Amino acid sequence: MTELPKKTNKKLGLVIDLDICVGCHACAVNCKEWNTSGHSSPLHDVEPYGDDPTGVWFNRIHTFEVETEVKGSKTVHFPKSCLHCEDAPCVSVCPTGASYKREEDGIVLVNADTCIGCKLCSWACPYGAREYDETAGVMKKCTLCVDKIYNENLPENERVPACVSSCPTGARSFGDLADENSEIVKLVSEREGYDLMPEQDCKPVNKYLAPKLNKDIFKNNELKPISKDENQSFEDWIEQVQGASK
Amino acid sequence: MHPSKSIIFFTVISGTGYGIFIGLLFNILFEEIVYTIEYKLFLSLVSFLMIVTGLLSSTLHLGHPERAWRAFSQWKTSWLSREGLTAVITFIPMVLFYYFWIINIKGYILLLILTSIFSIITIFCTGQMYASLKTIPSWNNRLVTPIYILNGITVGSLFVYSLNFYFNYKLHLFEKFIYIIIILNFVTKVIYWISVRKKSNTTIETAIGIKSNNITFFEGPHTGKNYLTTEMINAIRKQNSNFLRITFCILSFITPLYMINQYSYLVADPFILKISMIAVFILSFIGMIIERYLFFIQSKHVVGLYYGEKY
Numbered sequence: 001m002t003e004l005p006k007k008t009n010k011k012l013g014l015v016i017d018l019d020i021c022v023g024c025h026a027c028a029v030n031c032k033e034w035n036t037s038g039h040s041s042p043l044h045d046v047e048p049y050g051d052d053p054t055g056v057w058f059n060r061i062h063t064f065e066v067e068t069e070v071k072g073s074k075t076v077h078f079p080k081s082c083l084h085c086e087d088a089p090c091v092s093v094c095p096t097g098a099s100y101k102r103e104e105d106g107i108v109l110v111n112a113d114t115c116i117g118c119k120l121c122s123w124a125c126p127y128g129a130r131e132y133d134e135t136a137g138v139m140k141k142c143t144l145c146v147d148k149i150y151n152e153n154l155p156e157n158e159r160v161p162a163c164v165s166s167c168p169t170g171a172r173s174f175g176d177l178a179d180e181n182s183e184i185v186k187l188v189s190e191r192e193g194y195d196l197m198p199e200q201d202c203k204p205v206n207k208y209l210a211p212k213l214n215k216d217i218f219k220n221n222e223l224k225p226i227s228k229d230e231n232q233s234f235e236d237w238i239e240q241v242q243g244a245s246k
Numbered sequence: 247m248h249p250s251k252s253i254i255f256f257t258v259i260s261g262t263g264y265g266i267f268i269g270l271l272f273n274i275l276f277e278e279i280v281y282t283i284e285y286k287l288f289l290s291l292v293s294f295l296m297i298v299t300g301l302l303s304s305t306l307h308l309g310h311p312e313r314a315w316r317a318f319s320q321w322k323t324s325w326l327s328r329e330g331l332t333a334v335i336t337f338i339p340m341v342l343f344y345y346f347w348i349i350n351i352k353g354y355i356l357l358l359i360l361t362s363i364f365s366i367i368t369i370f371c372t373g374q375m376y377a378s379l380k381t382i383p384s385w386n387n388r389l390v391t392p393i394y395i396l397n398g399i400t401v402g403s404l405f406v407y408s409l410n411f412y413f414n415y416k417l418h419l420f421e422k423f424i425y426i427i428i429i430l431n432f433v434t435k436v437i438y439w440i441s442v443r444k445k446s447n448t449t450i451e452t453a454i455g456i457k458s459n460n461i462t463f464f465e466g467p468h469t470g471k472n473y474l475t476t477e478m479i480n481a482i483r484k485q486n487s488n489f490l491r492i493t494f495c496i497l498s499f500i501t502p503l504y505m506i507n508q509y510s511y512l513v514a515d516p517f518i519l520k521i522s523m524i525a526v527f528i529l530s531f532i533g534m535i536i537e538r539y540l541f542f543i544q545s546k547h548v549v550g551l552y553y554g555e556k557y
Binding site: 025054064066075080092097117131132139197208210211 | 247307308309310311313314316317318319320322323324325326327330375378379380381382447448450452453454455456458459460461462463464465466467468470471472473474476477478547548549552553
């Protein structure tokens, strides 16, 4: 079971656009909400209202300040969940076969009935995608909302992972990354989507799109203060700002 | 990494139990000793208890110890599974060896050789489980597995030595064997400590995939701790770790070398000397616990990069 499939028919995954993400944490909250009653339910919290709460989350947003060539530095919000790797090290280290990668769509899952809670898979994952549920004594992880994306009780347009449906800015896209004609693959090639930690040789399926660096943004169109001209409305000023950032 | 007590205790005590067979094998092959039944029974009992308590304590850190039997199934890919399987297989020649040796039936040497080989394979699997994790650069090192094996042989041999000393067995080559093992172990350990200073090629740039000379951690996903931060992000102050490294070297290497070399010059009651030699074994065992503790607490998992850890 813990032998990885040589090839999966589909490579379902996410593409996360760091240029768009505003770091609102809505995807993480909706993820917790959906999954606490889904495939791996419940996602336990320990002392949720105490001084030192902890709990299982499948999706977390980290924020970095990145110094760029362009004047100033950029704040990058970085959502991170399981990347459903092709060479998932978390699967091959599992001693019981509880961790597995599905041949039909490449989703990496844990069977909570056979997991012994040895935690080795979480050590093997470089991305910190797996979180141990102390209360249940088993490892849990992102399921790519396997119970939502195939759920025939939902209207077709809602059959996407919870993080994707909740993103208010459209920074997350879901699709089959093995299908070269799909929108998601086009997006990746257009924006040069990349792998996280390629040197760890996990071949992650999920791709990230880098924040754009508009080098001209400060060059010619330094933002001017709002005009003292009383005739200029707020809308005019918005247009002026938008013009400057194009 | 979080230094889990049961894992530290398990790896050191079962490693010592397995190492006893290597020390005993050397004695049976190269020393002319007629073992008394008390010696045989005591050594058998101690080595057996060490291995069994070690294996039982290894299940203590599991979330579901009652499902531990499932861990034997995935030997094709998982070093942890291989370790469990070889540990169980080792019991077959081991128990047969105890029986043949205590009853004094011919063929016990062959069984001891088999037990020793399987013992080394078992420690090898334990070491490989750690050494195969790319995510922890200081474990993903060629010397990790040899050190696991050498540590087992060092403490196991010291146990056999202190027992021989207690039973007044005259030794010719075994003392030299211990010198060589300890020096080899020490040299390997020092080379390992130097080699883990090398920086990993996994950096914050590859972790988030953005090229910049200066990436700083601005904000975590939450203000509290989580499983990842408590399990993977641990640290020890440099001065404390240096102190513990020196303590380990004194307890596990220098004290036994000094005592084995100097006991004949020490003016002491023979019984006190015998007890001291057992104390030397116990101290070296404590030293190994310290070494294993450092092995965990000083190792850094690359996931720390996402939480602003510096490497």
